[in-house]
Amino acid sequence: MQRWLMKTEPDTFSIDDLRTRKVEPWNGVRNYQARNFIRSMRRGDEVMIYHSSCAVPGVAGLGKITSAPYPDPGQFDPKDPYFDAGSDRGNPRWTLVDVRFVRKLKRVITLDEIKALRNLGDFALTRRGNRLSVLPVSDAQWQAILALE
């Protein structure tokens, strides 16, 4: 089983929205590196749900991958904000997975706290200038972050 972190802007889709929806197709990822991580996901992988572009950025909850990767339907819909005219139906460019709500953390574990952990090793979340919206989390990183809860 692999572990991941997926970012979302809580003003658009928060951990509370995921709890309400129970399972959500994680649509709209339009970055090749993030897409490649999505394509390597498997049913049962665990995910940290991270709130970005908000007052207190940080890990807000946990989820689980409940589907194999499959084509993001929005790429073919001209009315979809993530429409991509260059994507070929025979070889879709963009992929998503379904994410199921697992739990909301008792409190948000903030980016500041995560940065202050000195023993995380190489971590895409805290790399300088990082903008990846989907990134891998090692077992050690996962445990060190959740130990802060």
Next chain:
DNA sequence: GCCAACGTTGGC
């Protein structure tokens, strides 16, 4: 293939 211009992300 280079690289300047442009758009987006996301912390602050």
Next chain:
DNA sequence: GCCAACGTTGGC
């Protein structure tokens, strides 16, 4: 709202 960092686009 600002802006640094980065990805993408497109002219050459």
